[in-house]
Amino acid sequence: MGIQRDVRLGFKLVKDVTASRRAQRLLNGRLATREPLPGRHFKIAVYFADGPVNLYQMRQWYKPLAKLAETWPVLVLSRNGAGALPLIDESPVPVAYVRRVADLERVLAEQDIRIVFYVNQNSRNFQMMRYGRCWHVFINHGESDKMYMVTNQIKAYDYAFVAGEAALARLGKVLWDYDFDKRAIRIGRPQADHYSGTTAIAPDERQVVLYAPTWEGDRPSAAYGSIATHGVDLVAALLASGRHRVIYRPHPRSGVVDSAYGAANKQIIAAIAAANERDASAGHIYDSGPELGWQLSAADIAIVDISAMVYDRLATGKALMVTRPADPSAQIDSSGYLSDCEWLFDGQTGNIVAVLDELTHDDAAEARLTVWVQRYFGDTNPGVATERFHVAVQHLMNEWDRFDTANPRTDHIEASSEQGSLSADDGPDIELL
Structure with missing residues (x-):
């Protein structure tokens, strides 16, 4: 096992060095023309x-x-x-x-x-x-x-x-x-004045759900990622409902530490592609682009992990759920918004359609959200x-x-x-x- 690992590491090092040298040549050429x-x-x-x-x-x-x-x-x-x-x-x-x-x-x-x-x-x-x-x-x-x-x-x-x-x-x-x-x-949050990017999503009867999980983290106290614990079942249920349009935007580092997260991420991406093949009008989106903003404004409801995405979405004042980390070692600040947020536990993911229906008609949850928006960002009027x-x-x-x-x-x-x-x-x- 040790020899195989060393061989894999050796191949990876050679690959990284080759890619790095290629990038340096491209960069040198770019700099020379500026x-x-x-x-x-x-x-x-x-x-x-x-x-x-x-x-x-x-x-x-x-x-x-x-x-x-x-x-x-x-x-x-x-x-x-x-x-x-x-x-x-x-x-x-x-x-x-x-x-x-x-x-x-x-x-x-x-x-x-x-x-x-x-x-x-x-x-x-x-x-x-x-x-x-x-x-x-x-x-x-x-x-x-x-x-x-x-x-x-x-x-x-x-x-x-x-x-x-x-x-x-x-x-x-x-x-x-x-x-x-x-x-x-x-x-x-000045970024909220400059939400970027456009989408071809045309409003229809489907409820648009943004699922934007973070990566798995590099230690138990930061194990906030939900792709492997919540994501597969959650997305599968939404794809099967016929009433929802999913925007899936995983963190770019998903799977860099834990291969299970990488595998779950690929499974979700494949499921979205298959759902669109079955019904092109569904318009589900796997989003890995550099632009961030249109997703937050296009979604009727956002489901995110404990990350900056919670607060990016909070700044919009629109419906929001936060996945509760399955790892009990994950450190959670219970004094801020997370003390009063709408949690999504891993045991609820199979019943996500009913959970979202309840949230959509919860006036008390909307009122609480408004209070927290003010506490975190102050005046969120444009500009x-x-x-x-x-x-x-x-x-x-x-x-x-x-x-x-x-x-x-x-x-x-x-x-x-x-x-x-x-x-x-x-x-x-x-x-x-």
């Missing part, structure tokens, strides 16, 4: 050290960043070659590929970066945070009550942009000696969150001017003269590209 970035132009950077598997964390910020760039020029700093390729194609704001610390230093020396946004907690964020004279701001990639949202790592950033009162309460339970009034700034986002950025720009005036620059970042070598700071994070 115009150089204008000097001293960009005031805001978005630091992204991940590859394509986590690109969803950036995608939801594309349109808010594009709108912000109309006032403050924004530049994405990509540290990963495989991630930089799609970013260059997709991002509405310019992208700089800064694989090495020397590359990062060069871009910082050439630009006037005053605010750096971070959408996740990648360990390589620390390489960027070494630089002073700019505000390091955690903006995250969603609002949720997952354990990820209450990490003490938030203290490492100068500021955090949070959604609303619920986020402050959540952090207040775990952070000691943190200046919430200064460092945690409420902005709502309000975007305005709060821009006001928060303007505040930090004003603070930057104040500190810069009081502390004139006596040093500056110099671009490394060793552009052909790797900086020692890169350490074990060097890519095989």
Whole structure:
């Protein structure tokens, strides 16, 4: 068994290296044809050290960043070659590929970066945070009550942009000696002002159900995924009803840790394809596209796992159910929305049609939902969150001017003269590209 495993790992390594080198060649060709970035132009950077598997964390910020760039020029700093390729194609704001610390230093020396946004907690964020004279701001990639949202790592950033009162309460339970009034700034959810994508779904008598599960997690306390426990039976029952249209949008990491989740995911995808073959008018959708937003607005009811998708949907104020993790080790915040949400237990999935019928006519559930929307996001009228986002950025720009005036620059970042070598700071994070 050990030899077979080593052989499989060896083949995988060769495959990964080959794909990585191919991606590097494509990236080099793409970079060679681009115009150089204008000097001293960009005031805001978005630091992204991940590859394509986590690109969803950036995608939801594309349109808010594009709108912000109309006032403050924004530049994405990509540290990963495989991630930089799609970013260059997709991002509405310019992208700089800064694989090495020397590359990062060069871009910082050439630009006037005053605010750096971070959408996740990648360990390589620390390489960027070494630089002073700019505000390091955690903006995250969603609002949720997952354990990820209450990490003490938030203290490492100068500021955090949070959604609303619920986020402050959540952090207040775990952070000691943190200046919430200064460092945690409420902005709502500006992404909700820019829901993206279109669908060919034509309204008819079918009830549209969005099932958007998260991945299985990498430890028991984060085992929120429902694909293997709820998903197969749930989707099968909805496909068989003849009254529902399913939009199935699984997390892109589904099955990366547990092969059972990968197999269940494939089973659901195959069942959707078979249902559409039997009845093309059913219009069931397996959605793996980069655009997120149309699914939330098109669905009459959403069924999601404990993840940011709960709160993406909550911001719409429309009917919502949350799958209850089957693993008792999964950590659940019982003080926020999850203390009052409509739970879907794995034993209910076979009877999902009756469950959804009951929810559709539950006025009390709708009233509770409205209260929680206000607590998590504040005013959700169109454009309000975007305005709060821009006001928060303007505040930090004003603070930057104040500190810069009081502390004139006596040093500056110099671009490394060793552009052909790797900086020692890169350490074990060097890519095989």
